[in-house]
Amino acid sequence: MYHILTCDRECQSVDAHREYTDNTYEGRDFMKPIQSDQQFQDAIQDKGMVVFTTSWCPDCRRLDMYVDELVKDYPQFNWYVVDRDELPELSDTQEVRGIPSLLFYQEGVKQEHLHSANAKTEMQIRSFLDTLNA
Template sequence: MQTTNLSSARNACINSSRFKTEQEFREQITKDELTVGIFTTTWCPDCKRLGMFIEEVTEEHQDKQWFKIDRDEFPGISEEQSVMGIPSLLVFKNNLQVRSLKIKINISNIFVIFT
């Protein structure tokens, strides 16, 4: 699966980099670059609110690859990565989780993950 740096379409990270298989997830997190996973679900109100400003965040951090993964579609991955609350943003590099941010929606908190 190919991910993109996000400078174009609205919410591109949400739509263009959605994993369909566990193997796609595994391949993405092994890369030697920072990759940010947005763990969400379809029923989560905070996940919907995240969609209102995530484009701004991804545009400011185009040096990272972004993907979205539904916690309910991949419960094994979510458990393995200790995703208990949603939305959760996890940062991977070289097959390791290097940062995580489980958030209640507050735009100022989202920037902490990258500082």
């Protein structure tokens, strides 16, 4: 029930909230959803910027407000999104302890990890992206 209380849409049920959040990324070109381990393995081969998020996280919803601009301003990355609740084992193996987290991969190897404590604002995320040589 906690995730309903933080929903900016004030969804009236778990099903309504899930439908709203399932459609959040649908039809948008900025990030491709990763829904399997194989998709993840494919994504991390070539400049993969993977954003770990959830539907109930307030900081993740704040990120939604400006992530389109980030993707547009940093086209050197291939952008992906993982719902931590849908792939908890993947999140654990990638050492994602908080959300949102941004992880940068090249040739299948994690190069950098912006932990949630440092991914609270657009400025923090832009500073992180600016430091990467992609």
